[in-house]
Amino acid sequence: MEHDNTHKLAIFRGTLKFKSNTQKIWGVLIFLSLITIVEVGFGIVKPAFLTENHFIGMKLLNWLFIILTLVKAYYIAWDFMHLRDEKSSLRRAVVWTGIFLVAYLLFILLQEGTYIEGIKTNGYVKWNF
Amino acid sequence: MKATVSNTDTEGKVWGGGNQPLKASYGKLMMWFFLLSDALTFSGFLAAYGFSRFKFIDSWPIADEVYNHFPFFHGDHPMYFVALMTFILIASSVTMVLAVDAGHHMNKAKVTFYMFLTIIGGAIFLGSQAWEWTNFIQGSYGALETKGGQILQFVDTHMEEGDEKMHRVSVEDFATASHKERVRHESKEGLWFTSEAALPTYSVQDVITGFNTKENLAVRTQELMPNVADLKTSENPADVAKAARYESLYMNADKTGQKGVLTRAGSEKALKDAVVYVKGANLVHNEYGNRLFGDFFFFITGFHGFHVFSGVIFNIIIFFNVILGTYDRRKNNYEMVEKVGLYWHFVDLVWVFVFTFFYLV
Numbered sequence: 001m002e003h004d005n006t007h008k009l010a011i012f013r014g015t016l017k018f019k020s021n022t023q024k025i026w027g028v029l030i031f032l033s034l035i036t037i038v039e040v041g042f043g044i045v046k047p048a049f050l051t052e053n054h055f056i057g058m059k060l061l062n063w064l065f066i067i068l069t070l071v072k073a074y075y076i077a078w079d080f081m082h083l084r085d086e087k088s089s090l091r092r093a094v095v096w097t098g099i100f101l102v103a104y105l106l107f108i109l110l111q112e113g114t115y116i117e118g119i120k121t122n123g124y125v126k127w128n129f
Numbered sequence: 130m131k132a133t134v135s136n137t138d139t140e141g142k143v144w145g146g147g148n149q150p151l152k153a154s155y156g157k158l159m160m161w162f163f164l165l166s167d168a169l170t171f172s173g174f175l176a177a178y179g180f181s182r183f184k185f186i187d188s189w190p191i192a193d194e195v196y197n198h199f200p201f202f203h204g205d206h207p208m209y210f211v212a213l214m215t216f217i218l219i220a221s222s223v224t225m226v227l228a229v230d231a232g233h234h235m236n237k238a239k240v241t242f243y244m245f246l247t248i249i250g251g252a253i254f255l256g257s258q259a260w261e262w263t264n265f266i267q268g269s270y271g272a273l274e275t276k277g278g279q280i281l282q283f284v285d286t287h288m289e290e291g292d293e294k295m296h297r298v299s300v301e302d303f304a305t306a307s308h309k310e311r312v313r314h315e316s317k318e319g320l321w322f323t324s325e326a327a328l329p330t331y332s333v334q335d336v337i338t339g340f341n342t343k344e345n346l347a348v349r350t351q352e353l354m355p356n357v358a359d360l361k362t363s364e365n366p367a368d369v370a371k372a373a374r375y376e377s378l379y380m381n382a383d384k385t386g387q388k389g390v391l392t393r394a395g396s397e398k399a400l401k402d403a404v405v406y407v408k409g410a411n412l413v414h415n416e417y418g419n420r421l422f423g424d425f426f427f428f429i430t431g432f433h434g435f436h437v438f439s440g441v442i443f444n445i446i447i448f449f450n451v452i453l454g455t456y457d458r459r460k461n462n463y464e465m466v467e468k469v470g471l472y473w474h475f476v477d478l479v480w481v482f483v484f485t486f487f488y489l490v
Contacts, residue, residue: 022227022230025223025227025230029220036215036219039489040208043208044208051386062490065485065489065490073482076478076481077474080223080477081471086151087150087151089150090151098165098168101169102169105172106179109177109180110179110180113179113180114183114186
C-alpha cells in the first residue's frame with residue numbers, strides 16, 4: 001500500500017508554518033504546555049471578576065477553563081492524532097458524532113441536576129437526616 | 130480489486146466502490162470506531178459527575194483543599210502535582226507522535242528510542258496516579274460523619290495575620306484516646322461465619338471529649354457560603370431571611386465561596402448528630418465531603434488509569450515488535466505504531482478533560 005507521508009504543516013489558520021512535521025510536533029507541545037500553565041495560573045490566582053460573574057449558571061472562570069480545555073483537545077486531535085491530515089469526511093464522521101451525542105447527554109443531565117437541586121433547596125423535602 | 134468490480138458508470142466516483150473513500154486503512158478506521166465509542170463512555174462518566182455536582186452545587190468539596198500534596202514538600206500546594214501529571218502525559222504523547230513520524234521514514238532505531246520514552250512516560254504517569262490515590266485514600270485531617278452522611282470537619286478559629294480562611298485541624302491532634310472495651314470481631318474468634326470491618330481509630334465520644342476541652346475549635350460543614358451581602362440587599366424577602374439564617378449559623382458567612390464554619394454553640398449541637406469517625410476516603414465514607422465525590426474520583430480516574438495501563442502494555446508489545454523487525458517486513462510497514470499511537474493520544478485527550486473537571490472547575 002502506498003503511504004501518503006505529506007503533512008499539513010501550518011497551525012493557527014496558516015499564521016504559523018513549520019518546516020517539518022517534527023518541528024510542528026514540538027511547536028504544538030509548547031503551545032499545549034503554555035495553555036496548561038495559563039490554566040494552573042488562573043486556578044491559583046482565581047481573579048475576583050471571573051469568580052463573581054456568571055454566565056448561564058456557571059462562573060466565568062469555569063467557562064474559561066472549559067474553553068481552554070477544548071482548545072487543547074482540538075490540538076491533540078488535529079496534530080497528535082493527525083486528524084488535520086485525514087480527509088474531511090473522516091474528520092467530520094468522528095468529530096460531529098461525538099459532539100452531538102455529548103452535547104445532548106450534557107444538556108439532559110445538567111438540566112436534571114439543576115432541577116433536583118432546586119427541589120432539594122426550595123421544596124418541602126427533607127433529605128438531610 | 131479490478132476483477133471483482135464490474136464496470137459501471139460509478140467508476141472513479143469517491144463512494145462508487147473499488148477504492149478507499151476515507152483514504153484510511155481498515156485497521157485505522159476500526160481504531161477510530163473504538164475511540165469514538167470509548168469517548169462516549171468517558172463522556173457518560175463525566176456527564177454523570179456533572180449531574181451529581183449540579184445536584185449538590187452548594188456543598189461540593191473544593192478540589193484545591195483535597196488535592197494539595199506535592200512529593201517531598203509539606204504544606205498546601207494545590208494543582209502543581211496534577212499540572213505536572215498533565216505535562217508528563219502530553220510529553221509522552223509527543224514522543225509517541227515522534228515515533229509514528231520516524232515510522233513513516235522507516236527509521237527503526239528512532240522508532241525504538243521514541244517508543245521506549247513513551248513507555249517510560251506512561252509508567253511515570255501511572256506512578257503519579259498511584260501516589261495521588263494513596264494520599265486521597267489515607268486522608269490527612271479526619272472528620273466525623275453524621276447519620277445523614279454529612280461530613281463535619283474541624284478548624285482552628287484563631288486566625289493569623291494574612292490568613293484567608295480558618296485552618297483545618299487534624300482530629301488526631303485533639304481527640305482523647307479512651308480505654309477501649311470494643312474489639313473488632315474477626316471470624317477466627319468464635320463465630321467463624323461472621324466478621325466485621327475495621328473499627329475506626331477513635332470513637333465519636335473521644336472526638337467530642339477532645340473538642341470540648343479546646344475552646345478555639347469549631348466545626349466546618351459542607352455548606353458553601355453564598356454571597357450573603359447580595360442576598361441581604363435583595364428585594365425578595367425569602368433571600369433576606371436566608372441571609373439572616375446564614376449569619377446566625379456560620380462564623381464566616383461574609384466569606385463567599387468558603388465552607389461554612391459553625392459558631393461554637395452550633396458546633397456542639399452539630400456534633401450530637403455524629404455517628405462515626407472517618408479518615409481518608411473509600412467508596413462508602415469520605416472525609417472530604419460528599420461521598421459521591423470520592424466515588425466519581427475512584428471510578429473516573431480509575432477507568433482512565435486502566436486505559437493508561439493497557440496503553441503501556443500495548444506500547445511494550447509494539448516496542449518489542451519494532452526491535453524484532455516485524456514492521457520492516459510488513460506490507461503496511463509501521464502502521465501498527467500509528468494505530469497504537471491513536472489510542473495513546475486518546476488517553477491523553479481524556480486526561481485533559483478529567484484534569485479540568487476534577488481539579489480546575
